[in-house]
Amino acid sequence: MTTIDIELLSVSKQFGSSHIVDDISLAIPKGKFVSILGPSGCGKTTTLNMIAGFEAPSSGLIRIRGRDQTGVPPEARKIGLVFQNYALFPHMTVAQNVGFGLRMQGRRREDIAEGVSRALKSVHLEGFEDRYPKALSGGQQQRVAVARAIAPSPSVLLLDEPLSNLDLKLRETMRVELKEIQEDLGMTFVYVTHDQEEAMAMSDRIIVMQGGVVAQEGSPADIYGRPRTSFVADFIGKSNILPISAVAEPDRSLRVYVGAAKVAMKAVAVNNLAPENARFCCIRPEAVRLADAAGALDEPVNRMTGTVQKVVNLGAYLEAWMLIDGDIILKSMIRSTRIDKLTAGCRVELAVAHSAVQLLEQ
CATH class of the missing domain: 3.40.50.300 (P-loop containing nucleotide triphosphate hydrolases)
Structure with a gap:
């Protein structure tokens, strides 16, 4: 049957x-x-x-x-x-x-x-x-x-x-x-x-x-x-979708370069996508964390400094826009208990797990 x-x-x-x-x-x-x-x-x-x-x-x-x-x-x-x-x-x-x-x-x-x-x-x-x-x-x-x-x-x-x-x-x-x-x-x-x-x-x-x-x-x-x-990343949930160039490292890890300042981040390939075919990366907002809250992660993370541009209180979560190196905007979803850490204009240390930076083919 x-x-x-x-x-x-x-x-x-x-x-x-x-x-x-x-x-x-x-x-x-x-x-x-x-x-x-x-x-x-x-x-x-x-x-x-x-x-x-x-x-x-x-x-x-x-x-x-x-x-x-x-x-x-x-x-x-x-x-x-x-x-x-x-x-x-x-x-x-x-x-x-x-x-x-x-x-x-x-x-x-x-x-x-x-x-x-x-x-x-x-x-x-x-x-x-x-x-x-x-x-x-x-x-x-x-x-x-x-x-x-x-x-x-x-x-x-x-x-x-x-x-x-x-x-x-x-x-x-x-x-x-x-x-x-x-x-x-x-x-x-x-x-x-x-x-x-x-x-x-x-x-x-x-x-x-x-x-x-x-x-x-x-x-x-x-x-x-x-x-x-x-398209799929943007249509299903909220996403940070960033244009990139990607290269394979000798240790088989991947490194992507984002924005005019060529900010470097470690990443993972999804669906066996070759680095030379990657055009964008996807980072979900909930994966963009304040660095002092990322210590519990059992995996390596990318660390960077950003400036808070805007914060919207959604009740259980805060939606924050972070400016990285002058031309990269990362949206973040952070528990509202951290509202004291997020005010427009303040500098924050951010952490994004390597596995949360995913390569996209188009």
Whole structure:
């Protein structure tokens, strides 16, 4: 039995002369939460629509559970769909909405009632059967939409930015609930979003798209900790992205030179990138520490002196801009207990671990 639920093999989509999706290949494992992440216009929703069957690829092949989907209409693909606006029927009760797909399949009344009950239990909405959508909160409506999608027991659920209409607090709550639902069901979720925090919080695997192609694919830890390009490093979290020249040292370590003053730092290569191919380095703000707080690090560090340019209090953390050697700005995230050490104009000693200076190819 295959462990891959969805395969895209050299799939492209053109609208006129525009290449919206350009020769992408993906393998989405069974039972995993996979997010397709990227900015508006990157091709992520078009990719989802091709998997769903709403759009036909201009070229390439899509397989679901090992079967070629060429010419297979959406209703025959046995997948669940959750849309951005939920698309609930306002004149139907929760039970009627959830049972809609089962009725369309011609199921018996007893089977429909059992399927509705099972789906509502999965999303923690038992007792809501007789309510109408207008009587529900945004989060409850979202869960009804998920229940309707899973009631016919699909093996794959496709979700197109389903949290984008919710306020911040509710989005954060629903991230946890969606992941719990996915784990309880053991179902493959393919989730499209432009929100990197959503993708990081819920996903087993993230596919980052840029300009119709896959920029990087991997676990959340890989994508955040080992970005391959400046686009991925900048899109996933906050980053210091600096142009560099890099050379290999005799001891096999790497040295990078940053800025007009050619500030030297030791670094590490990510994804076996050769120094001569490195164009930038990425340093995450949380890796820029005050030197007197870096003593606990069990690895070698780069040490430098900077001048504080600006400090923003974010509650638990301070976001500080440090000027190094006249033309290098390093953003730092430092615990707010150090606010006495960080005032505009003061000089500070900084430490950045060698492993936190990561080379990027573009």
